Amino acid sequence: MPTGEPHVRHAALLIADAVERLDRPALTRLGAEAARAQLAARELLHDHLEQLWEALKQQGVRPAVRPEYQPLAALIDVLGSLRDSAHHVVHEL
Numbered sequence: 001m002p003t004g005e006p007h008v009r010h011a012a013l014l015i016a017d018a019v020e021r022l023d024r025p026a027l028t029r030l031g032a033e034a035a036r037a038q039l040a041a042r043e044l045l046h047d048h049l050e051q052l053w054e055a056l057k058q059q060g061v062r063p064a065v066r067p068e069y070q071p072l073a074a075l076i077d078v079l080g081s082l083r084d085s086a087h088h089v090v091h092e093l
Helices: 006-030 032-058 067-092
Strands: none
Touching: 006 032, 006 067, 032 067
8 A cells, every 4th residue: 555645644634634525425325235346446546556556666656756747646535445445335235
């Protein structure tokens, strides 16, 4: 997982927490099939961004210490939270 600058990651986690409070009840109301579809979509997008991050590392770029990659790190954090939220709901239904 990306490390990133503390203030960027902190902001991303605050956003993720705020959205999760709305997201879980909404996913529950969707029902099991739609929640599973949401989980699959969120996993695909999160995995894609993680692959971008890993590709940067394989190219010798150190994205965790470069400011221009901190938005990507923050987005990975937020999408990871959304993915985890959907995972939780799917396994509750």
